[in-house]
Amino acid sequence: MKKLLILGAGTYQVPLIKAAKKLGIYTIVSSIPGNYPGFSLADKVYYENTTDYGKILNIARREQIDGIVTAGTDVAVITIGKVCDALGLRGLSYEAAEIATDKLRMKEAYEAYGVRSAKFRKIPFSREDYSDIIADLEFPLMFKSVDSSGSRGIVKVTSAEQFEHARNTVMENTRSDYFIVEEYIEGEEFGAQAFVQDGKLEFILPHGDYVFKGDTGVPIGHFAPYDLSPESLADARYQLEQAVKAMKLNNCAINADFIMKDGKTYVLELGGRSGATCLAELTSIFFNFDYYEKIIRVAIGEKVDFTPQLAEGQEGIPNASMLLMSDRDGHIVSQENCNDPDPDIVDIQFDHKPGDPVHKFKVGPHRIGHVITKGKSLDEAVELLHKALDKINITVQ
Numbered sequence: 130m131k132k133l134l135i136l137g138a139g140t141y142q143v144p145l146i147k148a149a150k151k152l153g154i155y156t157i158v159s160s161i162p163g164n165y166p167g168f169s170l171a172d173k174v175y176y177e178n179t180t181d182y183g184k185i186l187n188i189a190r191r192e193q194i195d196g197i198v199t200a201g202t203d204v205a206v207i208t209i210g211k212v213c214d215a216l217g218l219r220g221l222s223y224e225a226a227e228i229a230t231d232k233l234r235m236k237e238a239y240e241a242y243g244v245r246s247a248k249f250r251k252i253p254f255s256r257e258d259y260s261d262i263i264a265d266l267e268f269p270l271m272f273k274s275v276d277s278s279g280s281r282g283i284v285k286v287t288s289a290e291q292f293e294h295a296r297n298t299v300m301e302n303t304r305s306d307y308f309i310v311e312e313y314i315e316g317e318e319f320g321a322q323a324f325v326q327d328g329k330l331e332f333i334l335p336h337g338d339y340v341f342k343g344d345t346g347v348p349i350g351h352f353a354p355y356d357l358s359p360e361s362l363a364d365a366r367y368q369l370e371q372a373v374k375a376m377k378l379n380n381c382a383i384n385a386d387f388i389m390k391d392g393k394t395y396v397l398e399l400g401g402r403s404g405a406t407c408l409a410e411l412t413s414i415f416f417n418f419d420y421y422e423k424i425i426r427v428a429i430g431e432k433v434d435f436t437p438q439l440a441e442g443q444e445g446i447p448n449a450s451m452l453l454m455s456d457r458d459g460h461i462v463s464q465e466n467c468n469d470p471d472p473d474i475v476d477i478q479f480d481h482k483p484g485d486p487v488h489k490f491k492v493g494p495h496r497i498g499h500v501i502t503k504g505k506s507l508d509e510a511v512e513l514l515h516k517a518l519d520k521i522n523i524t525v526q
């Protein structure tokens with residue numbers, strides 16, 4: 130029996146655990162302790178922090194695992210690199226993982242490979258006055274922590290009066306002694322799921338993002354296909370390919386964040402793992418295959434075929450998703466799905482039980498569930514998404 134180590138036990142790892150079990154794989158899950166749904170599904174559980182790669186490597190050695198994966202989070206990617214290198218497992222290398230989880234190294238790699246990306250500068254925190262370093266950057270600017278994720282330590286700045294506040298916010302959200310400042314790209318945010326196997330890009334699936342405008346954009350839903358002209362699609366593909374090379378990603382799922390401006394794709398960042406917020410599901414539905422299964426098979430060393438399972442002439446199955454969110458802090462009093470069963474309502478998930486505490490939505494982890502729909506056309510899928518959302522009643526008090 131093959132053994133798979135899955136990092137994380139949260140909402141975004143649950144489908145990975147289920148898919149592995151369906152494949153007859155022995156599942157070992159590691160996560161910090163907490164009320165995480167993945168624990169009860171796994172064959173074996175370790176309550177270790179997934180960023181502690183020394184401890185995770187020991188577990189991997191002791192268990193003689195065949196593969197290591199995660200989904201939907203950057204937090205554990207560095208550990209995957211470490212374990213893959215140490216045990217010769219299939220996955221991204223430690224070097225690639227380091228680049229993928231350090232925004233400065235990523236930007237430097239993009240610059241070296243000519244990837245279109247916002248102009249940036251590195252600023253040491255030791256510098257009180259750094260106006261000379263950024264003198265040739267144009268407002269608005271983004272101040273960024275290099276080692277955080279989920280929009281933490283990312284601040285938009287429109288004038289020099291905001292520098293101090295922005296720098297302080299970044300400082301509170303980083304362990305590094307420097308940060309980056311880059312130009313703000315005014316455009317439409319979108320993304321892509323992709324997979325690279327033995328250095329070959331198996332597919333690229335651009336998707337539209339529904340974005341919640343908080344302090345920065347927070348994705349709350351997605352849809353595919355994303356309408357791009359053939360030229361824009363070719364450009365997005367080229368930028369992604371160059372970014373993959375720059376980051377030395379060779380065996381992993383890819384979650385790409387882009388901004389479209391004047392028909393040209395700017396690369397915000399790439400993660401070496403599948404996307405959160407129903408993005409792995411979007412990929413599965415669009416290509417009519419089980420994406421989680423493929424991610425797992427690659428990780429345990431199989432050569433995987435990514436050919437979409439579609440009818441002749443069909444490009445993909447249109448689909449859309451949206452998170453369920455609360456507009457206040459409180460506890461769930463009741464939650465009710467009044468939708469009739471419909472094969473095009475692919476999934477309605479409640480993350481919590483009545484009585485559970487929830488947050489007013491500000492960031493992704495505040496989600497309280499999701500809805501995913503599909504249709505013959507994207508319009509149909511989106512229309513059904515909104516209808517389905519209207520028939521879900523959640524009371525929080």
Ligand SMILES: Nc1ncnc2c1ncn2[C@@H]1O[C@H](COP(=O)(O)OP(=O)(O)O)[C@@H](O)[C@H]1O
Pocket residue numbers: 247271277278279280281283311312313314315318345346347386388397398
């Ligand atoms: N240069 C930029 N121009 C415009 N928006 C940006 C830029 N950089 C970041 N953002 C916004 O901030 C969000 C978070 O930034 P990102 O670099 O992706 O960090 P994180 O790792 O927190 O996701 C992006 O999804 C986007 O909405």
Ligand SMILES: [Mg+2]
Pocket residue numbers: 279386397398
């Ligand atoms: Mg991002």
